Amino acid sequence: MYGREEAGSDINFARKNRILVAQRRFSEERIQFERDILARVQWETTTIMLERLRESEDFAWTQFTDRFRLPLIRFAQNCGLSSTEAEDATQDAMMKFVEAYRAGRYDRSRGRLGSWLFTIAYQSIRSHRRDAGRSPVQAPVVSGRTTFFSAIPDEQSARTQWDTDWDRYLLDACLHQLRSELNPTHLLAFELVAIKEVPAQTVADELGISRDTVYQIRYRALKRLSELRETLDAVEIGTG
Numbered sequence: 001m002y003g004r005e006e007a008g009s010d011i012n013f014a015r016k017n018r019i020l021v022a023q024r025r026f027s028e029e030r031i032q033f034e035r036d037i038l039a040r041v042q043w044e045t046t047t048i049m050l051e052r053l054r055e056s057e058d059f060a061w062t063q064f065t066d067r068f069r070l071p072l073i074r075f076a077q078n079c080g081l082s083s084t085e086a087e088d089a090t091q092d093a094m095m096k097f098v099e100a101y102r103a104g105r106y107d108r109s110r111g112r113l114g115s116w117l118f119t120i121a122y123q124s125i126r127s128h129r130r131d132a133g134r135s136p137v138q139a140p141v142v143s144g145r146t147t148f149f150s151a152i153p154d155e156q157s158a159r160t161q162w163d164t165d166w167d168r169y170l171l172d173a174c175l176h177q178l179r180s181e182l183n184p185t186h187l188l189a190f191e192l193v194a195i196k197e198v199p200a201q202t203v204a205d206e207l208g209i210s211r212d213t214v215y216q217i218r219y220r221a222l223k224r225l226s227e228l229r230e231t232l233d234a235v236e237i238g239t240g
Contacts, residue, residue, distance in 0.1 A: 093124040174228040
């Protein structure tokens with residue numbers, strides 16, 4: 001009798017333990033689900049920023065400047081402007097962009113956002129250099145390459161510089177958003193295997209997951225990064 005009671009107690013304890021584990025897993029999955037939904041909604045709602053800019057919303061303008069000010073300033077400085085000139089040129093470029101967008105001159109089907117920003121920014125940089133009394137001549141060639149300091153580069157060289165800076169900006173913004181969507185274990189697995197190039201089996205052993213899971217995490221994260229980049233560059237802008 002005692003043996004049966006003891007066995008029954010063990011069974012009940014095991015059953016309760018399984019229930020607790022299932023409840024904990026459900027709670028963790030629910031938290032992650034809610035986190036994913038919140039992150040995606042935040043990203044998606046910022047893609048209508050330009051539409052709100054069309055309505056002259058102050059908050060949308062603040063978001064717009066927060067998102068593009070630093071990449072544009074970096075580009076202006078790489079084109080030879082001083083810090084003050086770069087600030088002025090950036091402000092001018094952003095205002096001209098918004099004016100053109102409100103006037104309906106931005107056609108997404110004719111090119112990506114980054115390309116249109118480059119055109120406006122480059123024109124603004126040339127204008128500010130003229131206003132400063134220095135003609136926007138083609139940059140001199142030094143050791144077989146074009147320098148970006150001392151004179152405004154020609155348009156093709158400037159576009160190459162812009163493309164490099166813009167790609168870096170897109171990657172940073174998309175990684176920032178991705179990190180807000182992944183749970184800590186998946187984020188660590190992705191950064192180890194995809195960014196630090198740690199072997200998948202090593203990552204799996206360190207995190208206590210299977211190698212197949214590591215591969216799935218990498219695949220899904222890279223796919224999400226691609227989706228975020230497309231949303232960021234082809235539509236409007238992302239992350240707050």
